[in-house]
Amino acid sequence: MLMFFEKLKKLKENMLFREIKDRASPQGSRIKLGGREYVNFSSNDYLGLANHPYIINEVKKAIDEYGFGSGASRLLSGGSILHKELENKIAQFKETDSALVFNSGYATNTGIIPAITDKDDIIFSDELNHASIIDGCRLSKAETLIYRHKDLSHLEDIIRGKNAKRKVVITDTVFSMGGDIAPLDAIYNTCKKNKAMLYLDDAHGTGVLGKGRGALSHFNIKPEPWIIQMGTFSKALGSFGAFVAGSRDIIEWIINTARSFVFSTALPSCVIAASIAALELIKNDSELIKKLWENRDRAASDIKDLGYDIMESETPVIPLKTGTVEDTLRISRHLYEKGLFAPAIRPPTIIEPRIRITVTATHTDEDIERLIEALKKVN
Template sequence: MNAPSQAPIDTCTRAGSAPTALAWLEAVELERRQAGLRRSLRPRSAVATELDLASNDYLGLSQHPDVIERGVQALRVWGAGSTGSRLVTGDTELHQQFESELAEYVGAASGLLFSSGYTANLGAVAGLTGPGSLLVSDAYSHASLVDACRLSRARVVVTPHRDLDAVDTALGSRDEERAVVVTDSVFSADGVLAPVRELLDVCRRHRALLIVDEAHGLGVRGGGRGLLHELGLAGAPDVVMTTTLSKALGSQGGVVLGPSAVRAHLIDAARPFIFDTALAPAAVGAALGALGVLKAEPWRPDAVLRHARELDQICRARGNDAGRGAAGRGAAGQCGICPPESAVVSVILGDPEVALAAAMACLDAGVKVGCFRPPAVPAGTSRLRLTARASLDSEDLELARRVLTDVLGRAAGARP
């Protein structure tokens, strides 16, 4: 006998009824709206109708025919899904081929693929620390590193942005036997570089491991091999690199690269590796294709930085320099007139509603830019975040010039 049908239960407050379990969401949403921090999803079409200065497809490879073809080949050979965790049925020859090729390219001894850059950071940080160890994290570390610190059960010290003395003090005063310092190589909101070489010097004085997230460095710095390679630190025995395949490589997934002992340990200890379904073979194949293009076309990383400099100059025009990334760079102790160090150009507008209005005005004029508001950035530093791509041409840059000059000029007058 069929059970009687029931109408769905509305968990929010109804007129004249007692508050329900999720009634608090109404107050939270109202607070977000009043603060200009409400977000919404805006699906994009398959064929772009705007100039993309928002995505992290730095090398322009997500639509490259060779990348797509390698993904399609993997799909046909291995199927749509990986069918299980890598320790059960999800590991393929393709996964291990990519790990080996990327490790060789960046100068690491080994690599281990995860389903995303986020889970790679969770696995590396939590797997290499734990109770009885110390974790030192930059205040501007990516959310994945922040969450990894929280999940690690280690004692966590958050140090001011790029403050080497604070890191030195935290490591020098510890009681724990083991210590790990984590940082982005390129901070994602403003594109500023971490002082990686100096951080490693501090770590070595205190026998600490350094974990560097190269999500925004791979494919851009060091001729594409990342900031660690550029600094001559690739393959160091006390450095672990994490990165994502979803930015410069135009695919999806994450990887931890470092000494072979780290790979062996994480296979046994990293929960996001052990219990998560393996990365889909099509994503691995596409990433292999992108890595092949990057090797064959070394002009692409240089083009990213060249186009970032041009976007930066556009944002300086007509008195916009006060709102440019200079505020973020100044906080990092760098020159406010220095050229960009990565694909990211940050234009700080301060007020979240002003930043959102500027982003929408750009979109209406045919240019899509990022809009970063708290909690993604500190209060009072809401901004437009522009990203350069290797595949931009002169017409793209001229459109960017016209739109940004107009929108930023109006935004300057709209600041509270």
């Protein structure tokens, strides 16, 4: 049996050892790392809300009113009336009967997937779904069948004629490492035809697609009782935590059975206040999302013009296909030396190593030009 120091040595030898980067500034398009300022192309703070003055002010007001710690799970006394207000607002935003706040996106997927599936059920999961979905499937008693990435004919092949009490198709809407969008129109039809439920992880779609309302709205699909949507407050909304939106029955079932909800302390009210404020900003300021897409389209087109392969990116997540782990680290280091932070993503997070660039609404023209100039000089 290998000891951990030997395992760590192996990770280092294979250039797969990961280290935490501690920021000495607020999150944003400019951040301080190790005493130096960087233009930040690494965060999921797509709309630049993580340090927005309106949100900060609302958080301060909530601290004055509700204090900080929540002290218990929601089913005890951990939630405040702000939790309920946020849930009502999310249900309205996503056009569903009901919604429920979770402590994180990870807790949402690992809690809900085992709660809505049982041993006589089958889950159909895209091979590039987020790790929290994979872990949720591992915790479920249902059988999980993996279909090739966005490959509808493969999904059709494995779902057709399958005998199961319940079939559930699970997909990311926007794939977090590739920035590509799941073909939800076709997936919706397949689910309908095969009487399957559809579980969507809209973590990177909420606040970004469909005027902020997310992937279903982007595809002009109306929510149905057999569709469950989760999303996070931790990305475009610049806050923390996550939600699930769906029919009243499903949400009540989740409240009663999702272990990561039942057995975990509620988020503090000031965090909830931040999410409420972010939601208001997204609903009332269409310029934010417009700016995000202008920046994204410009960066993606300039990067492609340099000859880089941005894979199937369609969103502000822009991967640069780099080949080997060594090349990926070399390019990321080169950018870092030029004052730009865009992380190297390596196995086991993904199979194909890449630089993951995320563009936000708060990047300036100059920030994007600096990125393009630095990418020109990579050798």
